[in-house]
Amino acid sequence: MIEVADLWFTYPEGTIALRGVSLRIGDGESIAIMGENGAGKTTLVKHFNGLLKPQKGTVLIDGVDTREVSVAKLAKKVGLVFQNPDHQLFSSTVEEEVMFALKNLGFTSEEIKERTNWVLKFLDLEKYRERSPLSLSGGERKRVALASVLCVKPKILVLDEPTIGQDAKQKRKLGELLKKYQEEGNTVIVVTHDVEFASKYFKRIVVMAKGKVIADGPPNKVLTNPTILNESSLTPPQVAILSYEIAKKINNFPKDIVLFNDLLQEVITRVKR
Amino acid sequence: MRGMLVVLIEIKNLSFTYANTEEPAIKNIDLTINEGEFVLLTGPSGCGKTTLCRCLNGLIPHFYNGEMEGDVIIDGLNTKEHPVYELAQKVGLVFQDPENQLVSLNVEKELAFAPENLGLPREEIRKRVEETLQLLKIEHLRHKAPYELSGGEQQRVAIASVLTLKPKILVLDEPTSNLDPKGAEQVLKTIKKLNEELNVTIILIEHRLDLILPYTSRVVLMDKGEIILDAPPYEAFCSSIPEEIGVDVPVSIKLYNELLKIGMKFNKVPLSTKDAAELLTEVLK
Numbered sequence: 001m002i003e004v005a006d007l008w009f010t011y012p013e014g015t016i017a018l019r020g021v022s023l024r025i026g027d028g029e030s031i032a033i034m035g036e037n038g039a040g041k042t043t044l045v046k047h048f049n050g051l052l053k054p055q056k057g058t059v060l061i062d063g064v065d066t067r068e069v070s071v072a073k074l075a076k077k078v079g080l081v082f083q084n085p086d087h088q089l090f091s092s093t094v095e096e097e098v099m100f101a102l103k104n105l106g107f108t109s110e111e112i113k114e115r116t117n118w119v120l121k122f123l124d125l126e127k128y129r130e131r132s133p134l135s136l137s138g139g140e141r142k143r144v145a146l147a148s149v150l151c152v153k154p155k156i157l158v159l160d161e162p163t164i165g166q167d168a169k170q171k172r173k174l175g176e177l178l179k180k181y182q183e184e185g186n187t188v189i190v191v192t193h194d195v196e197f198a199s200k201y202f203k204r205i206v207v208m209a210k211g212k213v214i215a216d217g218p219p220n221k222v223l224t225n226p227t228i229l230n231e232s233s234l235t236p237p238q239v240a241i242l243s244y245e246i247a248k249k250i251n252n253f254p255k256d257i258v259l260f261n262d263l264l265q266e267v268i269t270r271v272k273r
Numbered sequence: 274m275r276g277m278l279v280v281l282i283e284i285k286n287l288s289f290t291y292a293n294t295e296e297p298a299i300k301n302i303d304l305t306i307n308e309g310e311f312v313l314l315t316g317p318s319g320c321g322k323t324t325l326c327r328c329l330n331g332l333i334p335h336f337y338n339g340e341m342e343g344d345v346i347i348d349g350l351n352t353k354e355h356p357v358y359e360l361a362q363k364v365g366l367v368f369q370d371p372e373n374q375l376v377s378l379n380v381e382k383e384l385a386f387a388p389e390n391l392g393l394p395r396e397e398i399r400k401r402v403e404e405t406l407q408l409l410k411i412e413h414l415r416h417k418a419p420y421e422l423s424g425g426e427q428q429r430v431a432i433a434s435v436l437t438l439k440p441k442i443l444v445l446d447e448p449t450s451n452l453d454p455k456g457a458e459q460v461l462k463t464i465k466k467l468n469e470e471l472n473v474t475i476i477l478i479e480h481r482l483d484l485i486l487p488y489t490s491r492v493v494l495m496d497k498g499e500i501i502l503d504a505p506p507y508e509a510f511c512s513s514i515p516e517e518i519g520v521d522v523p524v525s526i527k528l529y530n531e532l533l534k535i536g537m538k539f540n541k542v543p544l545s546t547k548d549a550a551e552l553l554t555e556v557l558k
Contacts, residue, residue, distance in 0.1 A: 036453045037424045138369075139318040164450050165369075167317040167480070169519025193453045235454035238483050238524035238546050245550030250557045260524060264531055270557055271537065 001026055002048060002156065002187075006057035009043055017043035019211035020057070025189065027155070030182045032198035033191045035208035036233035041191045042083065044208070045158050048189070049078040061156070076105055079154030083161040083191075085145035089133040094125055094144050097133055101148045119151040122177065139165040156187040163194045175201035199223055199237040199258040207232050224256040239263050281442060281474050282306040282329065287343035289324055289333055298324040299498045302343070308441065311468045311475045311488055313506070316495035317519040322478050325495070326444050329476070330364040331357045348441060358391070365435030369447040371427035375419040375434070380411065383419070383434050391438070401437045408471075409433045409463055425456025429463055436467075442474045443467060449481060461485055483523040486510075486544045494520065507542035525549035 002025040009018040017040045025031060033041050046052040047059045050066040059066045061078060082088050091097040098119060102112040120126045123143045128136060133144045142165055150157065157178075163171050171194075179201055182188040192198050198205060198219065205222040207215040215228040222228060224240045236244065240258050243266075247255035253270075257263045287302040299321040306312060314322050327333045331352040334341045345352040348363045368374055377383040384402045393401075406412045409429050419427060428448055435443070445464065449457035461481070465488045467473040479485050492509035494502040496518045502509055509515065510526045522530075525543040529552075532539075537556070543549035 037456070137319055165318065165447075167519055168521035169317055171521075172519075195454060233453045233455035235458065241546045242524065242528070242550050242553070245546070246553050246557065249554045253557070260527065264528060267528070267532065267553060267557070268535060271532075271535075 001060075001062055003060040003063075004044075004047070004057070005060075007044070007047065007054050007059060008056035009040075009047070009052060010055060011043075017211055021208075021211070021213055022057075023206065023213060023216075025187060027187055028182065028185050029187050029189075029204060030179070030202045031187075031189045031204045031206060032202040033189065033206045033208060034193065034195070034198060034232065034234060035214075039208040039232065040211040041208050042160055045080065045160060045189065045191055048156065048158055049080045050074045051080065072104075075154075076152060077154055078156045078158065079149035079152055081142075081146050081149045081157075081159040081162065083164070085133075085138070085141040088145045088148065089141060092132055093130050094133055094136075094147075095120070095129045097144055097148050098151050102151055105152060115151045115153070119147045123147050123150070124173070137165070139167070139170060142166065143170075150181075154186070156189065157181060158189045158191075160191045161193070162190055163192060163197050171197060193234075195223060195234055195237045199240070207234070220256045220258045223258060279308040280305055281308045281348050283344075283346040284328070285344045285346075287325075287328060287345060288341070289328065290340045291324075292338035292340075294339075297498055298339075299328075299495075302500060304493065304500065304503070306474060306476070308474055309468070309472045311465075311490045312477070313482070313485065313489040313492045314476055314478050314495065315480070315482075315492065315515075315520055316501075320495040320518075321498040322495050323446055324498075326366065326446050326476070326478065328352065329442070329444050330366050331355065331360040332366070361387070361435075361440070362391070362438045363440055364442045364444055365432075365438060365440035367428070367432050367435060367443065367445040367448050369450050371424070371431040371451075372419070374431045375427060377419070379416050379418055380422075380430050380433075381406075381415045383430055384437050387434060387438050398437075401439070405433045405436050408436070408466075423456060424452045425459045428452060428456070428460045432460070432463060432467075440473070442476065444476045446478045447480070448477075449479065457481055458484060461488075464488075480521060482510075482521060483525065483546055486523060487548070494518070506544055510544075511542060528553075 004021055004023040007018050007021040010016045021044060035041055050071045053067050089097055091100055098116045099112055102115055125143055125147055133141055162174060178188045205219050206213055207222060207228055209232045214231055215222045223236055237258050239260050243257035243263055244255045247253040284302050284304040288297050288300040290297040316322055328345050335357050347360060375383055377386055384405055385398050388398045388401055406415060411429055414426060449460050461484050464475055468475045486506050489506050492504060492506050493500055502514050510522055515522050525546050528549060529543055539552055543552050
């Protein structure tokens with residue numbers, strides 16, 4: 001469980017990134033944190049693994065104050081995948097990149113082998129095992145960065161903008177993978193601009209603007225609310241736009257559908273009536 | 274219509290293999306693009322679209338090592354025989370991450386940078402900078418430093434900074450992928466305006482298809498280094514090929530395709546959510 005209470009953070013050059021954020025994230029939740037560039041999303045999640053320590057307020061991970069434990073200790077529990085994979089990758093091969101994290105956290109050589117094989121297969125990276133991460137495309141490097149965190153099997157997995165540079169098929173795969181990981185009882189948190197991705201794969205949407213949480217709820221409530229969207233430079237998912245536009249003209253048509261199949265079913269039922 | 278067709282880009286049997294790799298990144302590409310076209314270039318990641326873009330302004334073969342076969346002719350210039358600075362006056366290239374592209378202390382200086390490097394006269398540089406600031410509606414940003422701008426503003430400045438060379442062709446490689454949705458909308462609107470008002474030829478790699486598809490005249494799909502489909506947008510997305518190779522189909526067209534399956538009939542293909550909403554409202558009335 002993550003408990004954030006009245007969290008404030010100011011960067012050395014004076015930017016106030018967080019202005020009193022309070023948030024509770026239970027075990028096994030699936031959450032997308034959204035909002036415009038500079039809203040404080042990345043600053044917030046960097047507090048979850050202790051990379052940043054609260055200047056005011058508290059962050060508790062399973063009841064433990066992040067100020068009182070080391071980042072290394074938190075790493076087994078909270079895995080953070082950065083937006084820019086180049087800030088994370090440094091080994092000479094993909095395989096070593098993954099093994100490094102496991103070695104560092106003290107896994108046995110048997111476990112290291114097993115987890116490395118598992119994660120490379122899971123993320124479709126086996127063919128790049130011997131390649132230098134730096135020789136891969138941006139989208140592939142992002143998957144290597146994810147592999148180096150996922151191999152630890154952290155109870156809380158946090159990903160910052162995981163869909164950038166991923167094509168439709170890879171996004172679908174990533175979405176399904178994260179859903180599966182969450183259904184196994186882990187908490188999955190993403191920071192994303194991608195309203196399509198968020199509405200499809202996440203159950204709870206937290207919207208931030210100017211260092212504060214301005215909305216928190218299920219996709220069909222949050223991502224269809226014009227006031228919230230406006231304040232956070234988000235646009236509704238395509239399905240929600242359609243649902244909203246149709247509802248303006250058609251009596252009793254729901255205006256807050258966000259999933260494609262729900263919309264399709266609604267249309268088909270009405271046509272057949 | 275825009276009168277006679279002028280061929281601006283001619284790619285003939287182009288293949289390129291990066292140094293130290295075995296597989297060609299692109300192979301057997303034949304593509305002719307006329308002045309004023311708005312081409313959406315898409316395909317799964319690793320399909321070769323970025324490599325193709327690099328061939329258009331001479332970064333390949335002049336900067337990237339590897340083996341190139343075939344020819345790329347831009348407005349009459351063969352890229353093998355002309356240096357990048359010369360080709361840059363024909364083709365402006367805009368990348369995914371605007372931060373990597375902005376080098377100056379403020380927006381005005383950023384816009385003047387490229388024409389200054391070409392040694393254009395002072396008055397001409399001033400004129401071009403003013404025109405471009407007005408055109409992209411970024412006059413209010415002129416004295417700002419790149420880091421003071423939002424992502425959407427940065428990307429519009431990056432576009433402006435290549436426009437001061439007055440290129441006939443603009444190539445944009447995922448220009449919105451680091452932007453929030455509102456910023457992305459601003460950038461895509463700007464691109465549309467350049468195409469409609471100045472007849473700039475656009476080659477755009479983009480994933481937010483629902484916003485851009487209504488403006489495009491042509492969709493080129495790549496997979497595994499080759500062009501596998503080249504057609505108008507409604508035709509390209511009504512085929513099953515995009516789905517098969519893993520390209521996202523806009524919700525409007527996906528819905529249209531599903532409704533066709535249950536026997537419904539429509540007189541046009543909805544390329545945007547707006548079109549689809551109108552079409553469905555008619556049906557449900």
